[in-house]
Amino acid sequence: MSADRNVVTFQGEPLTLVGQRVPVGSATPNVELIANDLSVVRLVDYRSKACVLSSVPSLDTSVCDAQTRRFNQEAASLGEAVRILTISMDLPFAQARWCGAAGIDRVQTLSDHRDAAFGRAYGLLIDPMRLLARAVLVVDAEGVLRYEQVVGELTHQVDFESALDAIRSVNT
Numbered sequence: 691m692s693a694d695r696n697v698v699t700f701q702g703e704p705l706t707l708v709g710q711r712v713p714v715g716s717a718t719p720n721v722e723l724i725a726n727d728l729s730v731v732r733l734v735d736y737r738s739k740a741c742v743l744s745s746v747p748s749l750d751t752s753v754c755d756a757q758t759r760r761f762n763q764e765a766a767s768l769g770e771a772v773r774i775l776t777i778s779m780d781l782p783f784a785q786a787r788w789c790g791a792a793g794i795d796r797v798q799t800l801s802d803h804r805d806a807a808f809g810r811a812y813g814l815l816i817d818p819m820r821l822l823a824r825a826v827l828v829v830d831a832e833g834v835l836r837y838e839q840v841v842g843e844l845t846h847q848v849d850f851e852s853a854l855d856a857i858r859s860v861n862t
Contacts, residue, residue, distance in 0.1 A: 698816065698823045700844040707823055711813035712835050718827075719811040723777060723800035726786035731800055733808075734833070740860045742774040742853075743827040745814050749780050749788040749799065753847055757824070758797055760850060765796035771831075772861050779803050779821050814840070826853040830860045 698705045712718055720734040733741075744761055746754035758776045765774050774797045778785070785799040802808040802822060809815025814823040826848050828837035837856035841848055 697840055698842060698844060702843075705819070705823075705844070706817045707813055708815045708817045709810035709813040712811075712827075712838070714835050714838055716835055718829050718833050718835050720833075721802075721807040721811050722805075723802055723808060724782050724804055725798070725800060726782045726789065728782055733829075736773050736775070736829075737833045738831055739770075740772045740831055740857065741829045742772065742857055743808075743812075743825075743829065744774060744776045744797070744848075745808075745812075745822045745825040745827070746776060746778045747816070747819075747821040747824065747844060748778055749776070749785060753824070753845060754778070755788075755792065757848055758794060758799070759792060762792075762794045762797045764850075764854060768857060768861060772857060773798070775800055777802055777808055777822065779806070779809075816844075824848065826856075828853070828856045828860050836860050 697707050723731050725731045748754055761774045776797050776799045779802055781803055782801045806815050809822050814825055824841040826839045830836050
């Protein structure tokens with residue numbers, strides 16, 4: 691397992707990301723995550739559509755909240771051929787509560803709390819915090835990573851325009 695200390699900071703302090711980053715143009719690993727109803731969801735189950743993997747530290751922070759709300763808004767214009775998944779270490783119960791309170795109906799939230807399988811497989815697990823780095827990954831319908839944006843400072847927002855351009859280019 692690799693570790694990288696030069697990718698992400700929190701308020702200027704370097705954090706260590708654990709796991710193996712997936713190079714753009716490579717097949718994405720299949721991992722199991724937990725849905726809000728506690729069912730197991732496998733990323734391979736989304737292979738027939740383009741998929742946005744929006745990784746956030748916690749939905750209960752203002753930046754993560756805003757990121758997920760923005761993708762929920764944008765989902766309508768992206769069409770049915772695109773699925774948007776927000777993945778965090780939050781417990782499924784907390785994710786369900788947050789979605790209900792925020793009115794999220796187009797983004798599916800998934801939890802990586804059980805084994806941190808997503809964080810490790812995509813090189814986004816922050817050690818020792820056991821949170822996920824803020825990132826946007828765009829995967830095509832064949833399961834190939836076409837775009838990656840890992841936000842350098844955990845408290846900053848993603849570059850939505852670049853991410854949306856990447857989503858639209860995969861979805862055409």
